[in-house]
Amino acid sequence: MTEVKMTVNGKPASGAVEGRTLLASFLRENLSLTGTHIGCDTSQCGACVVHVNGEAVKACTMLAVEADGAEVKTIESMANPDGSLTVIQQAFQDHHGLQCGFCTPGMIMSASALLKDNPKPTEAEVRHYLDGNICRCTGYHNIVKAIMAASGQDVSALAAE
Missing domain, CATH: 3.10.20.30 (Beta-grasp domain)
Structure with missing residues (x-):
């Protein structure tokens, strides 16, 4: 030991x-x-x-x-000191970036690292960065949308898949 x-x-x-x-x-x-x-x-x-x-x-x-x-x-x-959701967590909730929730901790930790390194990623950059994270429920579209929204970008024009 x-x-x-x-x-x-x-x-x-x-x-x-x-x-x-x-x-x-x-x-x-x-x-x-x-x-x-x-x-x-x-x-x-x-x-x-x-x-x-x-x-x-x-x-x-x-x-x-x-x-x-x-x-x-x-x-x-990841929560704010007062226990409230961070921008990333709130974006996942607002944009339905989770379903069963099993992958969500890893997705949020990956999203946090991505946004630290690249504060305004493109859709393609988000998808590339999440290549090592598997979600069996959402189809990724809403996860990508949530991450881009957390970066302050307008996601209203992102087409549904």
Whole structure:
């Protein structure tokens, strides 16, 4: 067992893990942060996206020991300090960017990273960026619309698919 220490959602966190423990498992099982979903365990679906040192990563492909000393942010940290929804979360709600909700944490974490790097992405750029996130319910159109709306762009002209 190896002791890992990191800052998770602004708070110190630590625990003893086996070398093979995935970051997603550590977050869910050791820290009870179950918003990080595990959908595939093969880095295909993106449901487990978190931010490590400001970068979006799939937590099912990163070992917890690799995050030792890192700053990790999960979906649980995304709300405003008063508990209200952030612009991205509100846009997902307003534009029906979710149905079952299983992929939503990963989508929102990916959207947050995209908008940090590219504050006004085109529709094509959003679709390209989300290539590593799978949604089985929405068909992506409303997710793309929500992300573009969160960036402050007018999405009224986006054609329905």
